Amino acid sequence: MQKITTAALLTLLISLPSQAVQARYAAIVIDAETGHVVHETEAAQRWYPASLTKVMTLYMTFKAIESGRLHLNDTLVASKHAAMQPNSRLGLRKGQQISVEHAILAVATRSANDAAVALAEHLGGSESHFAHLMTEQAHHLGMSSSSFVNASGLPDESQISSARDLAI
Numbered sequence: 001m002q003k004i005t006t007a008a009l010l011t012l013l014i015s016l017p018s019q020a021v022q023a024r025y026a027a028i029v030i031d032a033e034t035g036h037v038v039h040e041t042e043a044a045q046r047w048y049p050a051s052l053t054k055v056m057t058l059y060m061t062f063k064a065i066e067s068g069r070l071h072l073n074d075t076l077v078a079s080k081h082a083a084m085q086p087n088s089r090l091g092l093r094k095g096q097q098i099s100v101e102h103a104i105l106a107v108a109t110r111s112a113n114d115a116a117v118a119l120a121e122h123l124g125g126s127e128s129h130f131a132h133l134m135t136e137q138a139h140h141l142g143m144s145s146s147s148f149v150n151a152s153g154l155p156d157e158s159q160i161s162s163a164r165d166l167a168i
Contacts, residue, residue, distance in 0.1 A: 025041065025042070026041060026042040026043055026045050026047055026162065026163035027039065027040065027041045027042070027043065027163055028040045028041075028043040028163040028164055028167045030167055040163070040164070042163070043162060043163045043164040043167075044145065044162050044163075044164050045162060045163070046145050046160045046161070046162050047160065047161060047162060047163070048155065048156075048157075048159060048160060048161075049146075049153055049159065049160070049161040049166065050153045050155075051088075051111050051152070051153040052153060052161070052166055053148060053150070053151065053152060053153030053159065053161075054107050054108075054111060054116055054151070054152060054153060055166070056134050056137070056138060056146075056148060057107060057116050057119060057120060057130075057134070057151045057152070058104065058107060058108060059137070060123060060130070060133065060134055060137060061100070061104060061119050061123065063137075064123055065100075069123075070100055070122075070123065071100065072099065072100050072101040072104075073099055073100070073101065074099065074100045074122075075097050075098070075099060075100075076097065076098050076099070076100060076103055076118040076119065076121075076122050077095060077096070077097055077118075078092035078093065078094060078095065078096045078097075078098065078114060078118050079094065079117075079118070079121055080094045081117060081121070081127065082094075082114045082115075082117040082118045082121060083096070083114060085113035085114040085116075085117055085152065085154070086113065086154070087113070088110060088111045088112060088113060089112050089113050089114040089115075090106050090110065090112045090114055090115055091114070092114040092115065092118065098115065098118060100119070100122075102115075103115040103116075103118055103119050104119075107119065113152040113154060116151040116152040117150075117151055117152060119151065120150075120151035127150055127151055128149070128150075130151055131148040131149045131150055131151060131159075132148075134148040134151070135147050135148045138161075138165065141168055142168055143161070143165035143166075143168050144165070145160065145161060145162040145164070145165045146160065146161040146162070146165045146166075147159065147160050147161075
């Protein structure tokens, strides 16, 4: 049985209806050992990535930890902007502190928009600058169809990706 990357499994779940998008869903399954595409449907079609955006937010966070610029026990302080994020969220209040480790866990397990923004603001100075850095990193990785404008995946017509890009 072929091994399939977690990212590829996540992209199988993309089913984002949009008037701008013609196809009903996109999917890609890639053999993790060979890079061979086992199955794809509309894999290059551009979609709104929704909460899968948080995969890139976490990737950027893990890169910062790996480089030593960030540590799991570092403290994040929720800004007013982070605290105002809609559901799904932890319910952080302006000025409330959370560790990087707990923010990561909240983003990964609860899809917490407020924690994603707190990480973004800490790493990028602002969520919009962090989103710019996410887009640069995505393009560096070969994700040519991706453009990010926020750290959470909340709706924005300018935030776009594809199943192929997300599998990368």
